[in-house]
Amino acid sequence: MEIVESLEDIPVQNPQAEYFSYPDLTWTKFGSTEHHDEVALIPHSRVVDFIIGECSNPECPTRFHLQRQRKHPPGSLKEYKPDEFLEYRRYWCSFGPENYGEGGGQLPSRKYRLKTRNRAARPQSMRGCTCHFVVKRLYARPSLALLVYKERRHVNEAGFVCHGPLDRDAIGPRAKKVPYICNEIQQQTMSMIYLGIPEESVLEKHIEGIHKYCGSDATVDGLASQYVHKLGMIIKRSTHELDLDDHASIKIWAERNKKSIFSYQESSETDQFMLGIQTEWQLQQFVRFGHCGLVAADSTFGIKRLKYPLCTLLVFDSRRHALPVAWIISRSNLKSDVDKWMKILLKRAQSVEPGFRINAFIIDDAALEIDPIRDTFCCPILFSLWRIRRSWLRNVVKKCDTIEVQRELFKCSGQVVYSIWDGGVDTSKALEKLTLDFSDQTAFMQYFTSTWLPKIGMWLSSMKSLPLASQEACGAIEAYHVKLKVKLF
Template sequence: MARWDQIFSLPVQNPTLPEFSSADLVWSKVEGYRDNIDRLALIPYTRVDDFVRGESSNKDCPTSFHVEARRRKAKEKTYKAKVDGILEYILYWCSFGPDDNRKGGSVRPCRSTYVPKKNNAGRPNSKRGCRCHFIVKRLIAEPTVALIIYNHDKHVDEKGLPCHGPQDKKAAGTRAMFAPYISEDLRLRVLSLLYVGVSVETIMQRHNESVEKQGGPSNRDDLLTHRYVRRLERSIRRSTYELDEDDDVSVSMWVESHQSHVFFYQGFSETEPFSLGIQTEWQLQQMIRFGNCRLLASDSRFGTNKLKYPIHSLVVFDSENKAIPVAWIIAPRVSSGDAYRWMRALCNRVHAKDPLWKVAGFIVDDPFADITTIRDVFQCPVLFSFWRIRHAWHKNIIKKCPDTETRVEISRHLGQAVDKICRKQGTATLFEGLMEHFVNSPEFVEYFRAVWSPRIGAWTSALQTLPLASQEICAAMELYHYQMKCRLLNERDSEAYQRTDWLVDKLGTKVHSYFWLDEYTGKDDFARYWREEWVSGLTSFRKALSIPDSDVVISGMSAKVTDKCDVNEVHVVWSPSSHFGVCSCSWAQKGYICQHMIKLAQVCRGNRTAKESVSLLQYYHALVDLLHLPPGDSLFRDYAASLAVSVEKQINALGNLPKSDASEGTVQKQVAGEVATDLDGELSKMPMSRDRGRACSENAEDAISGSEMEMDPSLCSTKAGADDVTSTVQNETDMATENHERCAKRLKFCSTRAREYVDE
């Protein structure tokens, strides 16, 4: 029992690294069985795979660990909570052992039937008698913790000599110099290229060219073989998404075989709706990398009209502000209870890798989203993106209104109505008057009243209560929506859309491969294989930044923008100062906001011919709320509290006199009561109440950061504005200083009285 008491007293170590090795842990030595001393460490059970990968990536001796033995108890049974009870036992061994197929090497008795091949050139590199291994135990008493026993951490054979890697002189010139298998990154790259249609010969040709440029092989990945790539291609070609005729059973079989890709699963039942959360290891890494202290956005209703179940995507934004999907949730409906469960499961999975991970803001595109759950799980402000409704309106205007003049008028009136609602100068009744005004466009009016009139109230409420996301975020979400449409909804047989197993399989294979290749720097080497599904590049917002002002000509209610690639092509934009403008380019004809409209909006705001954006207006309001929050509610209250603590320490120091415990306790209670009474009386006289300060803090919490806005410094640099700010700050500072002086005098008086009590 003393051994286990000592083990359970060890701290659970969770390094904040994607992958970690034994060098990143602090090992403890505990007496084991047969008077042996075990080298132990405790880590979260969910991070065992990270430890295995990190230990395999040893630079001094690259290798790979495989499961040599495993014992696992059934999950359905209940077990007595024994101190030394084991739920799971896993023995990981270096892949260069434990057998030794070299000349004169020893083979375990169970492998004595092994017959050497005639051409054994490759065999000495695979099994060389390495003794490095470690044991992982999952205990019944602590099922969330993994106990690692690592007594043999040296890559040596039975004689104690290096048996592979750079330290083994006999391994020079053979594959035993490197790891036995290619890295996961190269494997994922090859699979992605195969899924998108690149041939085996092209992959090997590009790979061999890169190895020749660097002067020969320097690691295991450089030894990629044609046979290995061909084997991967064959497995992809022979695979099928339909694992069973029953769609429900097929999905369950996929989940069982892809446990590492599933973070939440609720099977089909009469009481609970189906729900499946998919996140690969690469997506988890991107979520930690680009989601920490940054924005996380939601695309909640992709494929509603075509797929059996819509896809709810969570995306982060890379260095170029392009959207990267980090999780896909497939469910028929997302109620508040269901959303909480999968959000909590996703957040727990991220925190298992990085406990300090925290998102800066969560962007929703659905007014019916569970805002309370999002704030509760992610502990961040919630923003609202208007891109979905704008895209739907613009696409149907192009489709149902063939006349350009009618398109421009409807778009302009819709933009004005939305702008007034966001500025809290109008209500949903604005749309009713707009529909009556355009009775000459019956198709669009009928569409609007049938689809949007029943729910326009919820959208209006969201626009007025939640801060709006920036235009750059909207452009990134539109590009992601178009990429998903091209990469997922391109099947010749439309019946596949009604099967969930097809959707799950394609998301995890082809769609995932396209997004992985978007971040791959060497994708230009395969340019001749690019098709529409490979569409990538910068967002409309980033493209607009590269358009020079000289290419823009504004004339009344329209403008012309010269194309960057073809100077002879000119794009006409109507209502240039509005994001609800109409452009003649192909991207705008699909319903998306194009680079030309964004550029013209920026130019008009720079020329002061257009109003500032609603996002910027909300940002200014948040700054005003912060400006009117007096320092007395925060800074000087903290100062008073720290001074009170100092007084208490002095009282305790003076109270260490030879007196009875009863009298000493009475004195401390009296002093503490009078100090607290005086402090409360003094601080209550400050001009700003706690409720008002809390309200301002809540408004500031939902404010958008300045980096997400298109800010114009000249708006804050006028002399009148500077005088107002200076006078306001001066008045607040004088008032706070006066309050501070009174509070300090009162505290000094209280400390004097405290000393008198102690002296008595």
């Protein structure tokens, strides 16, 4: 990034979003070679929107307080530089700059009262955070504000994260005893309570989540139990519906959560309802682990229980753990609808990583449209072995009467599936054996030939075009599929 020496060369930016933050702006190095800062020019009327956006950082949620303020009344300066200020305000993260946490230095006594406003709500919440920025309302152009970011990272003087989900010691005194509950754990716990899952199971999952931050401790477990119980009581006494009409309720929710929605289509005579949800953190993980990697669609959850089934897109980290990177709620599997949200999702990823592409797309439902996936991502399409075996087993039990036939049929169908991964086995021969040996099982064979047989040819060609390293990765992913379903739902 080149250093700009003239303020006239810095463009004025005005993002369309209601609230925006650091990633939404293009920052410029302004100053000289010896000393320069990261700056951006925005309308002065949008300063509050920028501060609200910075407070909503998912990795380090916080509030910024006004630490210092200076003014030059209009007409008071006869000579001034282009970056001279009419108003100067320095905003500091409310978790700093002093450190009241365990092992931190105490605030030295002052002989004067610090004239500041909007300090942190509790002094004990200060953790020595060094994140702060300056807002200068320009003297020459009062309608513009110059943002100067001094330190963007939420770290202390030692360079360690001092608050937020990445801080293992949580916040304030008793940090090692009071469990830190991040937004993800809260949302997961609330979702499980809303679904009617027993409190014992919710508590077990909740404690498993907070142990990642606080470790195992009897006090932590006791406080977590109280939290889950109180949260359950609050939810039981309240309602999650924003309006009596479902469509109005969804519309209100969508208006309140615009930053987390990448695609929204209301139900009409010509269009089906569709809602695509992806947070900023999920977009980052999608780009990080999906680029030149694998993406899986879990599209069978809620097909029979919910009016609008939930489709979850997943990527896999370096330890092969599944990370949900987007949710799509819609009962439409039409090619036009699937193609619409997939292209929007790909465009979002390419806005972060211009060369974004994936190696393969794994689906778990034969009814899912394949053409939009192939046209959008231009990659091989694979089926989830775990899902196929589960679907076949269910239909074998449902459509075949005797246990002996069920056992042999399921064994033979398993040979068809795993012949694709074993280069020494001819899949066509395994299919021929299955159709000939069980031709008398008309109910199952009709289901098999109409639903799955047309897909297997496509599956074979996709596997042949997939690199060997990706094939091995797919095999490892399938081993984690059962564990994945338990973790997510």
